[in-house]
Amino acid sequence: MLRVFRKLMIAYYTVCFVCVVVVTGVMTWIVQGLEPYYILFIDFISAMICIFVIALIFNIIALKKYYKIGKIRLEECNLDKFIFENEKLLNKNRNRSIRNFLLINIAGAYLEKQDLQRAKEVLDSIIDFKNTNFDKNNKISYVSNLTSYLIRIKQFDEARKTLDRMQYYIKALKAVAEKNSANEAYFSLQQLLKMEEKNNYEGAEEFYLDKLKKSIFMLEKVKWQFVLSKIYLRENRTDETKHFLCFAAEHGGTTYYAQEAKIYLGKLKETEQNFGDIINQL
Structure with missing residues (x-):
């Protein structure tokens, strides 16, 4: 570091x-x-x-x-400032591993802003990884971001392939803490892929409630509550939906989750108990 x-x-x-x-x-x-x-x-x-x-x-x-x-x-969910600070460091650094590390973080922030085009451009600018422990973690983070991008643009076959690569890379990690953290990311993407590709929400509520319970940082809490709000929205569970959407909108800063939560809240206010039109847009 x-x-x-x-x-x-x-x-x-x-x-x-x-x-x-x-x-x-x-x-x-x-x-x-x-x-x-x-x-x-x-x-x-x-x-x-x-x-x-x-x-x-x-x-x-x-x-x-x-x-x-x-x-x-x-904590602040200020993605624009986070990107700016990382780009400053990037411009001053020529070390390949460090540049990859910074680019991966920048790409992740763009994904959280839902700026998919810019996220892909940054991911494409990342070059080969070295065979060091630091770069092994970089590689997993890179594949994680790439999988998230592919799921969002609905290229599910490619997303499954990158998930398989991620699982392979995780096996190469030796530190237990690093492996556990990487597996958490892997299972989250696996659950997301199941929901987005097959519209299969079985076990999703329990999965994301557990993720929310374990969350430490505000961004995690915002993300999981936003995902849960979409699950509850499908089930016409008004109170839970509004509660989680309000949290995401209030605390999500410049993230995609906050912006989308505000849109959904506006539509809920317009339609009151009628969720049909909103559900069709999920």
Whole structure:
């Protein structure tokens, strides 16, 4: 994550250089009188420890910096600002893995804005992934976004193929937490595909209520409540529909969910208890 921030990287290398010079100098003075190879060994170990500690500190700083940017999307639901901040970082970075990471996040934000054309353009600009753990996660996020895009444009056969690819990539992950998170995304897309392609809503309410219960960030709560409102709308469950639509409209910021929720609320107000016309548009 440190590589995302160019200025922070420069600061990291500067601090490393200064600290290594100072620490090795001090250690050399402390152990003076020993055999030269002992002194070199002690200096080397001291330098490695110094670099490790500094790298750990700077990576924590970088994670916190990007977490603040992430909160713009996840908590404020301000997708335009989130895209702007990521594009600023993108313009300053030449590292392929980092650029892919940023592009995937930008594409995801465009999907949440329902700007499908721009989302596809960004996804198409992503180049090959390296065989690193960081890029393995990037690849899964990329395929997840691509599947979401394909479902929205109703290319269901292609969506199933990308879901199969996603499942294959998930198996390559070693960390349990990463694998669990990726599987959550996979099952969500699988459920969405079943609903959109086959109009099969069996078990959907329970699935999304569970997702809502586990939600931490506002964007997740908005998304799942919007999906649930569409399920309840089909069942003519007025109170639940309005409740979840109101939440999405009020807290969804610049997301597609908020904009659509406002439209549905307007139509509900016009038609009152008659949901037929609205349901046909889902």
